[in-house]
Amino acid sequence: MNAGLAFVFALLGVAASALAATRTNAARAVAFLLASLLALGAAFFALDATFAGALQILVYAGAVVAVFIFVLITVDSSARAIDQEGRGMRQAWPAAALASALILAPLVFAPVPADPPSSVTPSTTKDVGTLLFGPWAIAVEAASFLLLAALIGVRHIGGRDRNEEEG
Amino acid sequence: MMGGTMLIALLAASGGLFVAGAFGLVSRRGVLFQLISIEIMLGAPALAFIAAGAYHGNAAGQGMYVLVLALAAAEAALGLALYVRLRRGAAAEGSVGDSDGISELKR
Secondary structure, eight states: OOHHHHHHHHHHHHHHHHHHHHOSSHHHHHHHHHHHHHHHHHHHHHTTOHHHHHHIIIIIIIIIHHHHHHHHTTOOOOHHHHHHHHHHHHHHHHHHHHHHHHHHHHHHHSOOOOOOOTTOOOOOHHHHHHHHHTTTHHHHHHHHHHHHHHHHHHHHHHSOOHHHHHO | OOOHHHHHHHHHHHHHHHHHHHHHHHHOOBHHHHHHHHHHHHHHHHHHHHHHHHHHTOTHHHHHHHHHHHHHHHHHHHHHHHHHHHHHHHHHHTOOOBGGGGGGOOO
16 A cells, blocks of 8 residues: 555645636536546555545546536537636635635644554455445445436436427 | 555545535536536545545445445436536527526426
8 A cells, every 4th residue: 555645646636626626618627527536546546445446447437427528518618608607716716715724624633643553454345345245235225226216317307308309 | 554644634635625626516607517526526525435444444435435436426417417408498598507597497
């Protein structure tokens, strides 16, 4: 495990996220989101969380970003929409600064936790599977219900209206 | 083997991710940008869970990450479906189509 390397990748992820959240061009925002997700995946690998790192790249950077790219074709990139985005960001920075102070202050003033005993070993994919399909089986079932509800909701929201089909 | 200082540093990076996403969520009007910001915000607890799991040598960190991932996938699918629906209405009206329009969506 190399926690320093993980921190470097996490900082890269923070930088890419800040860029993604402030771009007015949608394609660039999605590209920076992808960079941020891949940097987080690299940080997970550096923390020996190989299962989470693989999932991050396959599901987040693969599937979720692919759906975002499909939606990019409908983005309104007119001057009016871009101007509205820029105006909103110029007005909202005090609220964002306050939120950052509130979130980061407890970490700055928190006591530094003691180093864990050297007997701590990184958890393997087998450990994660034993946990998920043993004591956490109910949580996994709830997650599958969540995905099923999302599937039905998307079918309901995204489907065309009846009168739209006739017309 | 990870020290306590490193854990705090990684948690601070996770807080930075959350702040970047929260800034995007409150300052942007475009729904696609807000969805990107929510994805960034969901990445923050994922990093915190993985870092804490690595610090304690506990598989629960990665287990929670899997649950966060399922939530993010469901959120992205529903949010993008709402967005496509909103764009369809906005294109008909000729408006920009920001997130205020979602409250006017109906069958």
